[in-house]
Amino acid sequence: MSDIAKSARGDLKLSNITKSYGDFTAVNDLSLVIPEGSFFALLGPSGCGKTTTLRMIAGLEEPTKGTISLGATDITDTKPYQRPINTVFQNYALFPHLTIFENIAFGLRRRGIKDVDDAVNKALDLVELPHLAQRKPTQLSGGQQQRIALARAIVNRPALLLLDEPLGALDLKLRRQMQIELKWIQREVGITFVHVTHDQEEAMTMADTIAVMNEGQIEQMGSPADLYDNPETAFVANFLGQSNLIKGTVTGNDGANQIVDLFGQKISLQKDRSHGVDSSIYAGIRPEKFRISRLETQTHGNILTGGKVEDVSYIGVSTQYQVLMPWGQELMVFEQNDDGVAPFSVGEPVNISWEPIFTFGLRGDEDAEAGTEVNPDEDLDEE
Amino acid sequence: MKKISTPYLLLIPGMGFLFTFFLLPLINLAQTSTQTPVGGGDTGQYEQTLRFANYIDAFVENKEQFGRSFLYATIATILALAIAYPLAYAIAFKGGKYKNIMLVLVVAPFFTSFLLRTIAWKQILGEEGFVVPTLRTFGIISESTTLTSSAFAVVAGMTYNFLPFMTLPLYASIDRIDPRTLEASGDLYANGFTTFRKVTLPLSMPGVVAGTLLTFIPAAGDYVNAAILGSPQTKMLGNVIESRYFKIVDYPTAAVLSFTLMAAILILVTVYVRKAGTEELV
Numbered sequence: 161m162s163d164i165a166k167s168a169r170g171d172l173k174l175s176n177i178t179k180s181y182g183d184f185t186a187v188n189d190l191s192l193v194i195p196e197g198s199f200f201a202l203l204g205p206s207g208c209g210k211t212t213t214l215r216m217i218a219g220l221e222e223p224t225k226g227t228i229s230l231g232a233t234d235i236t237d238t239k240p241y242q243r244p245i246n247t248v249f250q251n252y253a254l255f256p257h258l259t260i261f262e263n264i265a266f267g268l269r270r271r272g273i274k275d276v277d278d279a280v281n282k283a284l285d286l287v288e289l290p291h292l293a294q295r296k297p298t299q300l301s302g303g304q305q306q307r308i309a310l311a312r313a314i315v316n317r318p319a320l321l322l323l324d325e326p327l328g329a330l331d332l333k334l335r336r337q338m339q340i341e342l343k344w345i346q347r348e349v350g351i352t353f354v355h356v357t358h359d360q361e362e363a364m365t366m367a368d369t370i371a372v373m374n375e376g377q378i379e380q381m382g383s384p385a386d387l388y389d390n391p392e393t394a395f396v397a398n399f400l401g402q403s404n405l406i407k408g409t410v411t412g413n414d415g416a417n418q419i420v421d422l423f424g425q426k427i428s429l430q431k432d433r434s435h436g437v438d439s440s441i442y443a444g445i446r447p448e449k450f451r452i453s454r455l456e457t458q459t460h461g462n463i464l465t466g467g468k469v470e471d472v473s474y475i476g477v478s479t480q481y482q483v484l485m486p487w488g489q490e491l492m493v494f495e496q497n498d499d500g501v502a503p504f505s506v507g508e509p510v511n512i513s514w515e516p517i518f519t520f521g522l523r524g525d526e527d528a529e530a531g532t533e534v535n536p537d538e539d540l541d542e543e
Numbered sequence: 544m545k546k547i548s549t550p551y552l553l554l555i556p557g558m559g560f561l562f563t564f565f566l567l568p569l570i571n572l573a574q575t576s577t578q579t580p581v582g583g584g585d586t587g588q589y590e591q592t593l594r595f596a597n598y599i600d601a602f603v604e605n606k607e608q609f610g611r612s613f614l615y616a617t618i619a620t621i622l623a624l625a626i627a628y629p630l631a632y633a634i635a636f637k638g639g640k641y642k643n644i645m646l647v648l649v650v651a652p653f654f655t656s657f658l659l660r661t662i663a664w665k666q667i668l669g670e671e672g673f674v675v676p677t678l679r680t681f682g683i684i685s686e687s688t689t690l691t692s693s694a695f696a697v698v699a700g701m702t703y704n705f706l707p708f709m710t711l712p713l714y715a716s717i718d719r720i721d722p723r724t725l726e727a728s729g730d731l732y733a734n735g736f737t738t739f740r741k742v743t744l745p746l747s748m749p750g751v752v753a754g755t756l757l758t759f760i761p762a763a764g765d766y767v768n769a770a771i772l773g774s775p776q777t778k779m780l781g782n783v784i785e786s787r788y789f790k791i792v793d794y795p796t797a798a799v800l801s802f803t804l805m806a807a808i809l810i811l812v813t814v815y816v817r818k819a820g821t822e823e824l825v
Binding site for chain 2: 218219220239240241245246247249250251253254255256257266267270271312313316
């Protein structure tokens with residue numbers, strides 16, 4: 161059994177996984193397929209069950225219900241050391257009593273490989289730290305330890321590499337650099353990466369596929385562009401970037417479009433981007449998709465009139481406006497500073513317009529604020 | 544000027560104490576060790592003759608007790624380690640919110656006098672205790688075997704008395720181990736036993752070394768356990784020193800034995816610490 165598990169390869173499949181601690185359900189009936197060779201991200205706020213899911217894949221937690229399989233092999237009941245899966249732990253968990261070389265060689269030696277020099281040196285080269293082989297972990301900086309933790313996992317050529325918030329302890333600049341590097345390393349070694357993070361920008365930068373998790377379940381799964389442009393729930397719309405959600409009613413159809421009434425103003429919305437279930441709907445538009453214009457300017461597409469500029473923040477690359485609409489809602493508008501038009505000033509009456517294809521529709525009974533709360537554990541160096 | 548002298552000033556009380564109560568008596572002891580009785584004098588009257596043969600005489604005369612001291616101390620240390628390691632491990636990793644209560648329980652025996660606890664072992668291992676009848680019922684010991692006044696009782700007493708000294712340093716160093724390193728070991732293909740051998744044990748080595756030293760050193764010089772729980776056949780060096788000093792009033796031999804015991808322990812400990820390689824650990 162264990163030998164079969166050790167050599168298992170293929171897609172990772174979680175089927176109806178549930179994990180409960182007493183009354184608390186951390187992961188709730190989660191099913192998921194992670195294709196072999198992909199860079200997959202589990203994204204969600206703290207406490208959403210993403211780390212628990214990762215630990216179940218690693219074998220460090222046992223699912224209460226459900227099965228985990230790798231290719232055709234069911235690995236649900238195997239021990240962590242029997243799985244061809246390695247983890248880069250959140251705080252690296254390097255062995256403090258061993259040299260960097262022995263840290264990296266640890267997994268190879270446990271599998272009875274005698275000649276480890278070549279593999280270890282190659283792994284050290286991959287993370288560009290060959291000169292640190294004889295040091296102890298405490299003599300390394302955080303960024304270096306992070307790379308060694310990666311090398312220690314990758315050297316084993318696992319079927320699956322799990323990364324548990326691996327960049328969480330690094331400063332912003334180093335984190336951006338490591339994101340690009342991790343992506344490069346993943347392409348280089350071709351191992352399936354499963355990356356757990358609460359940082360949506362990190363997930364979008366690195367992963368081919370993102371699963372957004374909330375309260376133990378997957379809210380939506382897809383490519384970063386899919387999730388951003390066509391979110392299916394308010395949680396996803398708010399957690400990935402920012403969204404303007406305007407309450408409205410579906411009043412009719414026009415070919416492939418729905419006609420939506422937003423407080424008396426009609427706009428159109430593509431049917432395949434509408435995830436509402438009845439006539440009550442939230443029309444969602446990303447702030448950068450809006451155009452802001454003076455009343456006399458000719459505009460096209462969806463138009464909302466009667467706005468008034470409430471606040472202007474000039475941030476160089478763009479200007480961010482808060483526009484108060486007649487129904488009392490403030491909309492966020494991000495304008496690129498690329499048209500030579502002077503910024504609007506506070507109190508100016510404006511219209512807002514956008515291309516209808518950028519509208520997405522969410523169920524009208526959703527909590528429009530879902531996913532907007534800031535995580536208490538979010539690093540302070542996050543902007 | 545002032546900044547440099549302050550630390551040295553702070554050292555004065557400690558140094559003064561050590562000088563008065565450790566170094567001076569030690570010098571005195573060294574002097575006594577080479578003395579011989581005054582010809583025609585009273586018992587307890589000795590003069591300095593620099594007779595270094597005292598050392599050889601005393602060793603030859605007491606080599607049995609020497610061997611016994613180190614044998615008993617070694618066995619007691621190994622037993623204490625075997626009992627204390629799982630205990631310390633359990634408190635550190637599984638104690639949870641009861642950690643502090645469990646630690647208090649480990650040191651709880653200290654609230655009773657050392658002597659009283661040792662005497663209590665006489666009861667436990669005596670004919671009226673529950674140990675002997677139980678062992679007899681299961682046929683583990685014969686009807687005629689007794690446990691008091693035996694090597695077994697002495698070693699048991701020492702193991703018990705020094706157990707907290709083993710447990711506390713072990714706990715301190717096991718508690719410092721990041722449980723994630725153990726998870727990482729499992730993740731890197733090591734099963735439970737290998738993880739213990741390759742990660743837990745090496746990381747707890749400072750505790751093992753400290754604990755074994757804190758147990759072995761006092762155990763090797765101990766005489767209370769042998770005096771209360773032993774018989775003339777289980778005499779340790781401490782008992783000999785005690786009787787030479789207080790009963791026979793043979794100060795030179797008592798001094799010689801004290802010195803030799805100290806030297807022997809010092810050598811053993813040095814070799815042990817070198818072998819255990821604690822300097823490898825941060």
